[in-house]
Amino acid sequence: MKDNLELLKSYQLKITPQRIAIVEELASHGHLSIEDLYQGLLERFPTISLATVYKNINAMEEKAFVQEVKIPEQKSKYELTKANHAHVVCQECKKVEDVVVSTKVILDEVKDVSHYQIDRDDLVFTGLCPECVVRQSA
Ligand SMILES: [Zn+2]
Numbered sequence: 583m584k585d586n587l588e589l590l591k592s593y594q595l596k597i598t599p600q601r602i603a604i605v606e607e608l609a610s611h612g613h614l615s616i617e618d619l620y621q622g623l624l625e626r627f628p629t630i631s632l633a634t635v636y637k638n639i640n641a642m643e644e645k646a647f648v649q650e651v652k653i654p655e656q657k658s659k660y661e662l663t664k665a666n667h668a669h670v671v672c673q674e675c676k677k678v679e680d681v682v683v684s685t686k687v688i689l690d691e692v693k694d695v696s697h698y699q700i701d702r703d704d705l706v707f708t709g710l711c712p713e714c715v716v717r718q719s720a
């Protein structure tokens with residue numbers, strides 16, 4: 583709890599109970615859509631609106647405290663900003679997980695080959711998670 587407070591402060595974000603709760607939700611679930619966050623927060627803040635959650639996430643994204651994760655065919659999810667990593671998405675149970683790999687190598691190669699100035703480097707791989715593979719072959 584105190585850590586999350588310090589974390590928000592270090593990004594020069596205004597501290598509110600709702601923001602602390604958003605950080606807690608993201609820290610424990612990893613990747614959440616605005617709607618997921620809203621549902622999670624409703625338990626603690628019955629009067630919170632979806633617009634408030636949007637506003638808070640936007641403010642946090644502006645300060646690079648959270649980042650958007652774009653996933654094909656799913657609503658955007660948000661996560662606390664961490665070192666570059668790729669994502670794997672299960673097409674069956676829809677879970678999203680971090681994969682810590684050196685995305686920089688791929689990014690450098692893309693820059694070299696395309697000569698583009700890249701501003702987003704989301705790497706999302708889709709497939710079946712180990713649990714769903716087992717379930718499908720059972
Ligand atoms: Zn799965």
Ligand SMILES: [Zn+2]
Nearest residue numbers: 661669679680
């Ligand atoms: Zn992630």
